[in-house]
Amino acid sequence: MSDEILDEVTASEYKYGFVTDIESDTVAPGLNEDVIRMISAKKNEPAWMLEWRLDAFKIWLDMKEPEWSNVTYKKPDFQAISYYSAPKQKKTLDSLDDVDPELLKTFEKLGISLNEQKRLSGVAMDIVVDSVSVATTFKKTLGEKGIIFCSMSEAIAEHPELVKKHIGTVVPKRDNFYAALNSAVFTDGSFCYIPKGVRCPMELSTYFRINESGTGQFERTLLVADEGSFVSYLEGCTAPSRDENQLHAAVVELVAMDGAEIKYSTVQNWYPGDAQGKGGVFNFVTKRGICERNAKISWTQVETGSAVTWKYPSCILKGDNSVGEFYSVAVTNNYQQADTGTKMIHLGKNTKSTIISKGISAGHSHNSYRGLVRIGARAENARNFSQCDSLLMGDQCGAHTFPYIEAQNPTAQIEHEATTSKIGEDQLFYCNQRGIQTEQAIALIVNGYCKDVLNQLPMEFAVEAQKLLEISLEGSVG
Amino acid sequence: MIKIKNLHARVEEKEILKGINLEIKPGEVHAIMGPNGSGKSTLSNVIAGREDYKVTGGSIDFEGADLLDLDPEERAHKGIFLSFQYPIEIPGVTVSNFIKTAINETRKGRGEEPMDAREMLSKMREKSALLEMDKSYLSRSLNEGFSGGEKKRNEIFQMAMLEPKLAILDETDSGLDIDALRIVANGVNKLRNANNAVLVITHYQRLLDHIEPDFVHVLYNGKIVKSGDKNLAIELEAKGYDWIKEENV
Ligand SMILES: Nc1ncnc2c1ncn2[C@@H]1O[C@H](COP(=O)(O)OP(=O)(O)OP(=O)(O)O)[C@@H](O)[C@H]1O
Numbered sequence: 261m262s263d264e265i266l267d268e269v270t271a272s273e274y275k276y277g278f279v280t281d282i283e284s285d286t287v288a289p290g291l292n293e294d295v296i297r298m299i300s301a302k303k304n305e306p307a308w309m310l311e312w313r314l315d316a317f318k319i320w321l322d323m324k325e326p327e328w329s330n331v332t333y334k335k336p337d338f339q340a341i342s343y344y345s346a347p348k349q350k351k352t353l354d355s356l357d358d359v360d361p362e363l364l365k366t367f368e369k370l371g372i373s374l375n376e377q378k379r380l381s382g383v384a385m386d387i388v389v390d391s392v393s394v395a396t397t398f399k400k401t402l403g404e405k406g407i408i409f410c411s412m413s414e415a416i417a418e419h420p421e422l423v424k425k426h427i428g429t430v431v432p433k434r435d436n437f438y439a440a441l442n443s444a445v446f447t448d449g450s451f452c453y454i455p456k457g458v459r460c461p462m463e464l465s466t467y468f469r470i471n472e473s474g475t476g477q478f479e480r481t482l483l484v485a486d487e488g489s490f491v492s493y494l495e496g497c498t499a500p501s502r503d504e505n506q507l508h509a510a511v512v513e514l515v516a517m518d519g520a521e522i523k524y525s526t527v528q529n530w531y532p533g534d535a536q537g538k539g540g541v542f543n544f545v546t547k548r549g550i551c552e553r554n555a556k557i558s559w560t561q562v563e564t565g566s567a568v569t570w571k572y573p574s575c576i577l578k579g580d581n582s583v584g585e586f587y588s589v590a591v592t593n594n595y596q597q598a599d600t601g602t603k604m605i606h607l608g609k610n611t612k613s614t615i616i617s618k619g620i621s622a623g624h625s626h627n628s629y630r631g632l633v634r635i636g637a638r639a640e641n642a643r644n645f646s647q648c649d650s651l652l653m654g655d656q657c658g659a660h661t662f663p664y665i666e667a668q669n670p671t672a673q674i675e676h677e678a679t680t681s682k683i684g685e686d687q688l689f690y691c692n693q694r695g696i697q698t699e700q701a702i703a704l705i706v707n708g709y710c711k712d713v714l715n716q717l718p719m720e721f722a723v724e725a726q727k728l729l730e731i732s733l734e735g736s737v738g
Numbered sequence: 739m740i741k742i743k744n745l746h747a748r749v750e751e752k753e754i755l756k757g758i759n760l761e762i763k764p765g766e767v768h769a770i771m772g773p774n775g776s777g778k779s780t781l782s783n784v785i786a787g788r789e790d791y792k793v794t795g796g797s798i799d800f801e802g803a804d805l806l807d808l809d810p811e812e813r814a815h816k817g818i819f820l821s822f823q824y825p826i827e828i829p830g831v832t833v834s835n836f837i838k839t840a841i842n843e844t845r846k847g848r849g850e851e852p853m854d855a856r857e858m859l860s861k862m863r864e865k866s867a868l869l870e871m872d873k874s875y876l877s878r879s880l881n882e883g884f885s886g887g888e889k890k891r892n893e894i895f896q897m898a899m900l901e902p903k904l905a906i907l908d909e910t911d912s913g914l915d916i917d918a919l920r921i922v923a924n925g926v927n928k929l930r931n932a933n934n935a936v937l938v939i940t941h942y943q944r945l946l947d948h949i950e951p952d953f954v955h956v957l958y959n960g961k962i963v964k965s966g967d968k969n970l971a972i973e974l975e976a977k978g979y980d981w982i983k984e985e986n987v
């Protein structure tokens with residue numbers, strides 16, 4: 261394939277690059293105890309929450325930034341980041357009419373019309389702009405079932421016992437450098453509680469958006485599914501085009517109690533930097549779920565954005581017969597770097613995990629899969645199946661696979677399959693011969709390649725994800 | 739319909755086609771036979787526009803257009819179809835999705851509207867019935883795990899859907915069992931009319947029993963060294979290629 265086509269196809273600019281003009285209330289850059297006290301005070305938090313944050317901050321000060329991942333980047337200057345930014349409007353909103361029209365316009369541009377979403381798909385959304393939730397919908401319907409779906413700040417104020425009981429139980433403060441930092445300075449995020457035996461009647465959805473120049477975003481999400489309940493949660497995001505690196509270090513904790521099931525789907529499309537690799541979001545996320553007896557957690561993610569991604573949605577299969585699943589598509593183009601994967605920690609008997617990872621690399625990008633399957637000594641009859649495929653476009657990109665297996669129980673059954681392929685000239689010519697242009701042919705082949713993962717996403721989300729894949733690979737043939 | 743004049747082509751540094759002359763008129767069926775490696779697939783790939791085959795001389799005229807100027811997909815839009823000797827697999831892409839994309843992209847290339855979904859569906863039903871294909875084929879991944887014969891039948895299914903002007907069948911018979919050969923040949927015959935043409939590449943007479951050629955050509959060492967009517971194929975079946983090779987040393 262000629263180089264022109266390669267360049268042409270890889271050269272799709274970040275289509276969602278625009279900045280919304282909303283007045284923000286931003287704290288001066290820097291990080292110390294006073295800043296943490298101020299964040300806590302601005303949010304009217306109870307004393308225990310402040311103590312928790314300060315403790316995390318102390319832990320963080322003693323930690324070092326991790327170096328083991330297969331990515332290189334300029335380390336963020338943590339004193340140059342502003343740790344709090346809230347849109348000026350302060351009161352809680354009951355309806356869309358109360359939302360800043362500028363904000364609504366932004367969502368329009370993204371093709372995410374709240375009204376449409378509400379009407380057509382029955383999705384309740386908790387929108388996070390920068391760090392504070394400004395709109396929450398469908399609260400009433402959910403309320404009738406006893407479901408709590410609100411911002412983290414609200415949860416701390418109104419359901420302190422639930423937050424206190426679960427926060428930090430899945431991702432402890434000292435888990436890793438970025439988790440500790442997040443614990444100290446998280447500004448907002450989503451909280452969700454599904455009561456015993458309740459099936460959440462709609463997909464819960466959060467659209468994240470980083471919107472304030474130079475503001476690091478530290479989301480904290482906590483999702484608790486009580487015994488025998490079910491919830492499907494969607495997380496998606498886009499960000500404005502920017503010239504400097506933006507740090508994002510979120511923590512997501514999932515608790516699936518006995519017999520509960522959580523489906524957590526992510527479509528991630530943060531600004532990846534320009535074609536030369538300048539700018540772009542740094543995405544260092546800690547996502548983990550814990551499964552009690554007979555519980556199940558599925559992570560599905562489609563990752564197309566960010567300059568540097570470092571992300572391992574994981575499952576601790578603590579209870580007997582619990583199930584963990586990880587379905588992932590990670591696309592890297594230009595100079596993007598991604599190091600993603602999962603950890604499946606089997607502790608209970610008859611626990612089962614499935615890992616399907618599809619990496620796609622184009623341009624000069626690097627895409628690594630890093631996975632750990634650990635079978636504990638007491639995990640009789642644990643089973644894992646892993647399939648890690650890499651698809652390369654062009655010969656200047658890289659795909660790397662780092663599967664780690666630690667089995668301490670002889671009854672474990674672990675299967676690992678890995679393939680690396682290139683979109684072949686043969687496939688492209690075959691498509692061309694049938695009248696399909698190279699660009700469409702790539703979209704077709706890539707969608708086929710990712711099908712097992714895309715099939716896991718809820719319908720509307722799958723369509724969006726497919727579009728996103730096409731956009732991010734426009735022009736990348738090799 | 740198509741006029742090939744003194745066509746020369748090479749792969750990497752090796753010259754494979756060494757002056758091909760061939761004219762096919764609407765309504766005709768031509769067969770090309772010839773020993774392994776003589777350049778039959780190369781010729782079909784060059785007509786279809788595969789990039790790694792470099793044309794070093796000669797011309798191909800297709801209905802008044804210079805074919806060599808066009809990209810493979812543009813040639814397809816003009817009505818050239820190649821049934822591949824070795825059809826490739828596209829994992830995760832269903833036969834129905836693939837053919838739908840092919841038809842609509844072809845229509846787009848011709849400045850036409852996409853095909854109505856209902857029309858598409860009924861056409862798929864009709865053509866898969868013509869080729870006696872099980873409905874489940876349509877929802878399987880393209881060629882993935884297909885048997886050799888299934889792949890070939892699937893090629894002809896696509897041909898039936900796309901209704902090309904010139905269909906090149908590169909050893910479509912190889913891999914087909916006796917019944918499948920009859921079904922596929924029958925399918926091809928049903929698609930024939932006064933405005934389209936077929937170029938059949940084969941090693942065996944048995945396909946030509948079903949799809950009766952107007953002309954038979956022998957390709958040897960990059961050249962058409964002998965042409966005749968259907969009796970030439972019968973003669974080749976009986977005598978092999980040695981006598982032709984001897985004539986051309
Ligand atoms: N991509 C390629 N690279 C190198 N040599 C090639 C390539 N494609 C074809 N050839 C060579 O060109 C010659 C003609 O090949 P071609 O496939 O056209 O033969 P054929 O007549 O179709 O044979 P068969 O009857 O076995 O299908 C062969 O010697 C083959 O090895």
Ligand SMILES: [Mg+2]
Binds near residue numbers: 779780823908
């Ligand atoms: Mg051949």
